[in-house]
Each structure stands twice: as structure tokens, then as C-alpha cells.
Amino acid sequence: MANLIATPPFGDTLPVTVGATTITERPIERAASVAPFAGRAKAVSAALKQAIGLGLTGPGEWAAKGEASVIWFGRDTWLVIGAEVPESLQADAAVTDQSDAWACLRIDGPQAEAALARLVPLDLRAAAFGTGRTARSLIGHMSASITRAGGQGYDLMVMRSMARTLAHEVAEALQSVAARGA
Amino acid sequence: MRLTCPLCGERDRREFYYGGDAMALERPAPDAGDVAWNDYVHLRDNPAGATRDLWYHDGGCGTWLVVERDTLTHAIAKVTPASEVAR
Numbered sequence: 001m002a003n004l005i006a007t008p009p010f011g012d013t014l015p016v017t018v019g020a021t022t023i024t025e026r027p028i029e030r031a032a033s034v035a036p037f038a039g040r041a042k043a044v045s046a047a048l049k050q051a052i053g054l055g056l057t058g059p060g061e062w063a064a065k066g067e068a069s070v071i072w073f074g075r076d077t078w079l080v081i082g083a084e085v086p087e088s089l090q091a092d093a094a095v096t097d098q099s100d101a102w103a104c105l106r107i108d109g110p111q112a113e114a115a116l117a118r119l120v121p122l123d124l125r126a127a128a129f130g131t132g133r134t135a136r137s138l139i140g141h142m143s144a145s146i147t148r149a150g151g152q153g154y155d156l157m158v159m160r161s162m163a164r165t166l167a168h169e170v171a172e173a174l175q176s177v178a179a180r181g182a
Numbered sequence: 183m184r185l186t187c188p189l190c191g192e193r194d195r196r197e198f199y200y201g202g203d204a205m206a207l208e209r210p211a212p213d214a215g216d217v218a219w220n221d222y223v224h225l226r227d228n229p230a231g232a233t234r235d236l237w238y239h240d241g242g243c244g245t246w247l248v249v250e251r252d253t254l255t256h257a258i259a260k261v262t263p264a265s266e267v268a269r
């Protein structure tokens with residue numbers, strides 16, 4: 001198959017740098033949602049662990065190994081990024097390709113937390129939302145996945161059609177926070 | 183108002199969508215008759231006190247919840263996944 005030139009979901013809206021805080025695109029080359037059928041979560045977790053080295057995580061948790069990550073993505077649903085989900089899993093779970101369905105950006109730096117406090121109705125401070133945590137919540141009016149990326153960073157995901165709105169809202173919040181500090 | 187989602191924890195009201203009286207889970211049998219079906223489809227109590235409503239965590243994990251709450255005090259007594267109630 002021809003290797004086509006990818007069009008990034010955020011267009012030219014990213015990257016954005018304000019002081020020491022940056023907003024950058026996190027390209028998703030491969031992603032799939034995995035929703036185990038009733039009573040099959042344990043079997044799916046074991047099969048996934050054998051295939052990619054990661055099982056299903058608990059609610060509000062995510063895990064990574066090498067290029068692969070598994071993110072809790074809502075009720076009985078997980079998102080597997082950066083690894084191929086084995087076809088055999090389809091006997092026990094609804095597996096749906098999400099590769100171009102979601103867009104992801106990372107906001108990282110000393111003002112990331114303060115910028116997100118303007119947009120997200122959650123306590124995202126390290127004490128409440130530290131390493132390994134993820135959440136489904138709202139960013140402004142958008143349904144989103146919010147993940148602690150380590151250190152001061154957060155990975156934010158929305159449906160791809162809202163990518164530029166996400167970049168715009170996060171950049172604006174960051175600029176407002178920075179302006180108050182100046 | 184804040185609701186404690188069994189999966190997500192305590193969340194702001196803006197993340198939830200109101201789904202009406204939880205009696206919607208008590209669907210009558212197809213042959214239950216006109217009176218039972220009329221009651222199920224159209225008639226709702228409007229209590230000053232304890233209510234039992236459906237809420238959907240649409241700005242979160244996507245779980246339908248049964249919320250027991252008091253309309254006089256706004257106290258929330260219990261939040262249960264609807265899947266556990268409607269089994």
C-alpha cells in the first residue's frame with residue numbers, strides 16, 4: 001500500500017511555547033479501543049498482556065511499556081496506543097480502530113497545571129492526579145481523555161474533529177495564565 | 183451539586199446528563215395492560231423529599247447511574263450503576 005503523507009490533526013495551530021511551558025502534538029500512529037464483552041475482561045487482560053506486555057488497567061489508571069500504552073477510557077473500555085491488538089481478542093471484546101479518530105497533544109512545563117485548572121473541572125495537581133493516573137472528563141465543553149504524562153506534563157485527547165478547538169483553548173488558557181504572572 | 187461516580191469519583195454536576203425518574207428501569211411486561219403501561223410511560227411522582235433518578239456520566243466514563251437524592255436538602259444518599267439495578 002502506498003505510504004501517504006499524513007495530515008496532522010492540529011494543522012499549524014501547534015506547537016505553542018509560552019515561557020517554559022510547551023504545547024506539542026503527540027502523533028497517534030496506531031490506536032484501538034478495546035471493550036470486553038460481559039464477563040470477559042479478565043481473559044482480555046491476560047491475552048493483551050501476553051501480546052503486548054500490558055494488561056487492562058483499573059479505572060482512572062494507565063500503563064506504558066516501550067512504545068505501547070493502555071489507557072482506561074471509560075466504562076469497560078480501554079484505548080491501546082502504539083501496539084497492534086491481536087486479532088484473536090475479537091472473540092472476547094469489541095475492538096475498534098481509533099487511529100485517526102482521536103487527536104492528542106501534550107502540555108508540559110511549570111504552567112501546565114494552572115492552565116488546565118481553567119478548563120478542566122478536576123483536581124489535576126500531582127497529589128491528586130499523579131503518575132499513572134488518567135481520567136475521562138471535560139475540557140471546556142469537549143469530552144476528553146486527560147492523562148498524567150509524567151513530571152509536569154499532561155496528554156490531552158479529544159475526538160479529531162475538535163483538535164484545533166482543543167489547541168486554541170489550551171493555548172489561550174496558557175497565555176492568560178502567563179500574562180497574569182508577567 | 184456533585185455526584186460520586188463509582189468509577190470516576192466525585193465529579194461536578196456539569197459532567198452529568200439528567201435521565202429522568204429511575205422507574206424507567208422497571209419496564210412492565212409487554213402484556214401488562216394499558217394501566218401499567220400508561221403509568222410507566224406518562225405518570226411521574228413529584229416528591230418533596232427522596233427521589234430516585236437516572237443520570238448519565240456523559241462528560242466522563244459513560245456510566246448510567248441511579249442517584250438517590252433528597253429534593254428538600256439536596257443531600258445525595260446513594261449512587262449506583264444502573265447496570266447493577268436493572269439486571
Ligand SMILES: [Zn+2]
Nearest residue numbers: 187190239243
Ligand atoms: Zn464516571
